[in-house]
Amino acid sequence: MQLLKLTSSASKLLAAATTGRALIARTLASNPAPMERLLQVGQQRINIVEAGTGDRGVLLMPGALGSAWTDFKPQIEQLPALLPNHRIVAWDPPGYGKSRPPNKTFGLDFYEKDAEAAAQLMEAIGLKRFSVLGWSDGGITGLVLAGTKPDVVEKLVIWGANAYITKPEAEIYEGIRDVSKWSARMREPMEKVYGKEGFPQIWSAWVDGMLNLYRKRDGDICKGVLANIRAPTFIVHGAKDPMIVPEHVPYLKEAVKSTELVHVFPDGKHNIHLKYAEEFNKLAIMFSRVHSGFCSPHSMFRISSGGNAASLFSGNISHDLLLHC
Secondary structure, eight states, X not given: OOEEEEOOOHHHHHHHXXXXXHHHXXXXXXXXXXXXXXXXXXXXXXXXXXXXXXXXXXXXXXXXXXXXXXXXXXXXXXHHHHSTTEXXXXXXXXXXXXXXXXOOXXXXXXXXXXXXXXXXXXXXXXXXXXXXXXETHHHXXXXXXXXXXXXXXXXXXXXXXXXXXOHHHHHHHHHTOXXXXXXXXXXXXXXXXXXXXXXXXXXXXXXXXXXXHHHHSXXXXXXXXXXXXXXXXXXXXXXXXXSSOTTHHHHHHHHSTTEEEEEEETTOOSOHHHHTHHHHHHHHHHHHHHTTTSSOHHHHEEEEOOSOOXXXXXXXXXXXXXXXX
16 A cells, blocks of 8 residues: 655745635635536436536535535535635435435446436536545445546545445445434434435435345446546545445455555544545545646655555645645
8 A cells, every 4th residue: 555645844834834825715715605506417407516616627426315515515615715726516416315306216227327427417517527526325426437437537536435245234234224223413414305204215215225236236336347447546434434344445446446545544434524524625635636737746745655554644734735736
């Protein structure tokens, strides 16, 4: 696994501080408020939230039953200031959130259908190539999209995602079917979207869909397309994620040949982009900037191989370094 260390001197960071903070302030002031709208894409009306301006795109892909606002509020609010030349697009996948009716059906190909819908959506708003930040189910859809349409995805950042389902994970899905056993903190946001009666029904349908993949496809979700992915890929992982077994991280790193970075949050669980939003956003944007020509990886970082380090970055990452690169 690669280990990435910051090598900029303290004096360089101090010199960049004033410029970096001023740039953030100017960008926040100049960016319009996020705009939410419904678009007709094929047979489906899809709800999206757009923030920021520019000719490059980033698609935020939420987890199971997730929507733009339930799953990506910190990213919608923060990323436009960190990527001032990008349009940040968060969607409610077909059948989720405000992209209803109808509710999603969970056939064996529902990830493939979402990947196709995502590509059609982004083309419809003028972004034929774009980067993907995908969480959980959205990370799986991102893998499918990058593997089936490699010319479409510029960069890929995934976390909480898996390309196959293990027996322990199938047992986890069945174990969380009954949402009445969830904490109010976890349950109530989904009840606000789907209703107190509707949420248990669509969640149980998702569980059935995952168990069908486990039983009818031997757990294989998208292993066959991973070798086709060409987009530079960043895998982020919460070491205490209760939803996926740890073996998925080394598997994806090996199977996705374009994987360049892996970062582990030692105390992170499944929702690391929400729990550690500021640090997560900086990591994702730093990766994006290196591969967009904004930063020189040789001047920013020293990359060394070997060892079993869990984390790419040691210490805090400042806005000043991020914007100065």
